[in-house]
Amino acid sequence: MDRRLTPATDRVALAGWDLERPAVTDGAPMRIAAALTDLRRAPGGARDRQLLLGADVTVIEQRDGWAFIRAEADGYCGWVIAAALTAARPPVTHRVGAPASHVYPAPDFKQGERIGLSMGCRLSVLATEGRFARLEDGGYVPLAHLSDAPARDPATVAQSLLGTPYLWGGNSRGGIDCSGLVQAALHACAIACPGDSDLQCAAFPESPAIGRGDLLFWPGHVAMALDGRTMIHATAWTMSVVTEDIAAAIARIEAAGDGPFLGARRPALDGRIAFP
The missing domain is CATH 3.90.1720.10 (endopeptidase domain like (from Nostoc punctiforme))
Incomplete structure (x- = not known):
């Protein structure tokens, strides 16, 4: 099977797959909490792809500060730094629709930004304040950079x-x-x-x-x-x-x-x- 789409390490396989491994797991649903993290073919190994803030994943195994995951959007499997994950999964309401944006500590573009965001980051918006969306974690993103509906072209x-x-x-x-x-x-x-x-x-x-x-x-x-x-x-x-x-x-x-x-x-x- 294609290793990129095979939800198993050498020790643990995701339940429901006909894979011979010493252990089987139902997996733990988690989410990417970092703005951007590399998806690697081995712990500390070469990058295959990247995952963005808010991406839903299933964790299949954790070891030595790394987690083997399956990305739910496309089924791609690989290793990410475990610190980039969170078990908190509040309802996602918006995506970043602009090429890039920033998270601010207050609804004020003159404030120093917290982190940068890329197109496709998935966010949980609780309210709007002026021209900003207030996120579940307390940060603020310009409303002009967000979308709650798919683009057409x-x-x-x-x-x-x-x-x-x-x-x-x-x-x-x-x-x-x-x-x-x-x-x-x-x-x-x-x-x-x-x-x-x-x-x-x-x-x-x-x-x-x-x-x-x-x-x-x-x-x-x-x-x-x-x-x-x-x-x-x-x-x-x-x-x-x-x-x-x-x-x-x-x-x-x-x-x-x-x-x-x-x-x-x-x-x-x-x-x-x-x-x-």
Whole structure:
């Protein structure tokens, strides 16, 4: 089985899976309490992806300050620092819909910010005070940066992240990779999407003709079409999120020896995730 989607360590497996492990657990529902945390393939190991504040997870095993979890939004499994988790799971009411935001100690933008937030962070809003939302933990976020309903167009969401630095395995405004950009855009529209480009390619049906919002694939890479001629992607070529002519990108990538164009696929609009 694909280790990224297998909810088990070498010692403990999640109940309901036909996996031979010394122990089985029902798992503990928890939530990411840090603004951003790496999801790693081993304790202290390489980053596979990242998880944002408010992401719901199931904890399968804890050891030596690390927790092996399954992310509920896409089923991706891996290790996170245990200190990034909380058992508190108040109702989530909003997501950060802007590319980035801040949490302030008071409803005043002149106050020093507590932490930075990225698009997709899930928040529990208790009340509004002026132009700010008051969070369950007492912090304040500008109302203009929040959404309580899905966006309508993934391509527009992706375009809002233009200029974001490229980061392998990144899922935030501070750094994002090709599959992270696609997932962020689709999740903002409440459309289910796996975390890595090969999983994304396998998840969606072929598109008969390239249109806005279609996903364009190469070995190890994915972009999103803005129309039949232009695409947006997070690329190590420029180390940023950029737009590029599709035909030029196909020629450039093939000339660089990075593999042939694998075609276009259309996200399934009936595959929904919970929002916010």
